[in-house]
Amino acid sequence: MKSTNKRFITCPFCSLHCDDIEVEINSNKIKVLSEPIKNCTKKIEYFNISDKSNLKPFYKNKSLNYREAIIKSRTLLDKSQDITIVNHGTDVNGVRSILNFATHHNCTVDHINSKYLFKNLGIVQRKGYMATSLTEARNRCDVFLLFGKSILKKSPRLIDKVIFPEQSLCVKPKEKKLILIGEFDKKTIDILAKNYFVRNIKIKINDIPQLMELIQSKSIGKNDNIKAISNIISESKYLVASWSSSDLDVYENADDVISSISDFILMRNKENRAACMPISGSLADATSSQTMTWLTGYPSRVKFDGSKFIHDRNICDSEFIVENNHTDIVMHISTVGLEKIKLNKKVKNIVIGHPNTTYSSKPDIFIPVGIPGIDHKSILFRTDNVVSLSLDKIRCLNLPSVKNIINDLLMVQD
Numbered sequence: 121m122k123s124t125n126k127r128f129i130t131c132p133f134c135s136l137h138c139d140d141i142e143v144e145i146n147s148n149k150i151k152v153l154s155e156p157i158k159n160c161t162k163k164i165e166y167f168n169i170s171d172k173s174n175l176k177p178f179y180k181n182k183s184l185n186y187r188e189a190i191i192k193s194r195t196l197l198d199k200s201q202d203i204t205i206v207n208h209g210t211d212v213n214g215v216r217s218i219l220n221f222a223t224h225h226n227c228t229v230d231h232i233n234s235k236y237l238f239k240n241l242g243i244v245q246r247k248g249y250m251a252t253s254l255t256e257a258r259n260r261c262d263v264f265l266l267f268g269k270s271i272l273k274k275s276p277r278l279i280d281k282v283i284f285p286e287q288s289l290c291v292k293p294k295e296k297k298l299i300l301i302g303e304f305d306k307k308t309i310d311i312l313a314k315n316y317f318v319r320n321i322k323i324k325i326n327d328i329p330q331l332m333e334l335i336q337s338k339s340i341g342k343n344d345n346i347k348a349i350s351n352i353i354s355e356s357k358y359l360v361a362s363w364s365s366s367d368l369d370v371y372e373n374a375d376d377v378i379s380s381i382s383d384f385i386l387m388r389n390k391e392n393r394a395a396c397m398p399i400s401g402s403l404a405d406a407t408s409s410q411t412m413t414w415l416t417g418y419p420s421r422v423k424f425d426g427s428k429f430i431h432d433r434n435i436c437d438s439e440f441i442v443e444n445n446h447t448d449i450v451m452h453i454s455t456v457g458l459e460k461i462k463l464n465k466k467v468k469n470i471v472i473g474h475p476n477t478t479y480s481s482k483p484d485i486f487i488p489v490g491i492p493g494i495d496h497k498s499i500l501f502r503t504d505n506v507v508s509l510s511l512d513k514i515r516c517l518n519l520p521s522v523k524n525i526i527n528d529l530l531m532v533q534d
């Protein structure tokens with residue numbers, strides 16, 4: 121690999137996986153050239169190596185070489201009575217190897233964001249549900265309903281890639297309308313309103329179910345803003361409703377909110393086209409649920425019982441298990457996340473993390489891992505689950521992948 125080069129990459133750092141990011145790599149330092157959006161540039165460049173990065177494994181306060189770290193980890197794992205693996209984001213091969221490891225050690229496997237996944241899945245399992253893809257939304261949607269408050273911070277390029285793309289097959293950007301429903305901040309709305317047709321119904325998230333009923337029944341009363349927006353919705357030919365469950369989950373009635381949006385979409389389909397488009401989390405959530413489903417039949421929260429994977433969304437909830445000391449060792453795996461990993465000091469912790477991983481307390485063992493699509497080739501699933509993207513290696517730090525580390529953990533001989 122050349123020491124300096126410019127190239128386009130597919131970004132691994134949120135579930136949109138934009139494939140138009142131009143970067144320059146100079147002595148393994150990544151500089152974003154295409155300036156997609158400031159937040160994205162900051163996010164991508166956060167993963168550059170600095171003085172604070174951990175490029176070497178450690179055990180307690182002692183630096184180890186890679187083989188020593190693998191042996192030490194295996195010793196801890198072999199002594200354990202119950203192993204829990206928490207996926208904070210890895211690629212398809214990473215999830216495959218986690219499951220393979222789980223079959224050898226009867227582990228519980230969970231994704232850190234699975235509580236959000238189950239919010240959406242609950243609706244799919246219990247009620248009718250219609251969903252669309254990013255491509256379909258980009259090309260056909262004329263009215264876009266965005267629910268919540270922080271969805272645009274979590275998936276910054278939803279606006280220019282999906283809602284108001286410069287090029288769209290059927291609807292010109294000027295003909296598209298965006299309705300923000302929820303507690304969006306004024307600054308975001310003002311910036312968007314400079315270039316696009318944007319309206320806001322500023323209501324508490326808890327009140328969304330009543331609002332959807334109101335619009336559905338058309339008995340809106342005297343609120344001119346809701347009346348105008350209701351008319352826009354009535355005239356839409358292809359309506360798309362989008363939310364991020366993590367945005368709604370802090371509210372007690374998150375299930376009702378998602379259910380009311382889904383019911384509304386089903387009702388719209390009697391006369392017009394409409395669809396849901398939930399946006400999954402940025403910790404390779406879609407990759408985890410897809411790969412887990414092929415291999416175990418369940419999207420998350422499984423335990424290998426000696427002969428097969430069993431699924432129980434309560435018993436295999438890693439947050440509950442870890443908080444209540446129902447395990448004695450936790451293996452945290454994090455290759456694309458910025459958030460601090462919360463560790464329970466009462467159990468043993470092995471963190472397999474990218475070099476800039478941060479944690480609430482020092483883990484027993486840390487093993488640095490490569491970032492998919494940056495340090496090694498990789499496959500990741502986009503939020504709509506209909507596209508899997510192949511990502512390339514762009515820097516040479518000789519960091520192993522999750523697959524390499526887990527395979528070495530299985531194979532190591534003292």
Ligand code: SF4
Binds near residue numbers: 135136276
């Ligand atoms: S929107 Fe997400 S995938 Fe796209 S560039 Fe920003 S962080 Fe990366």
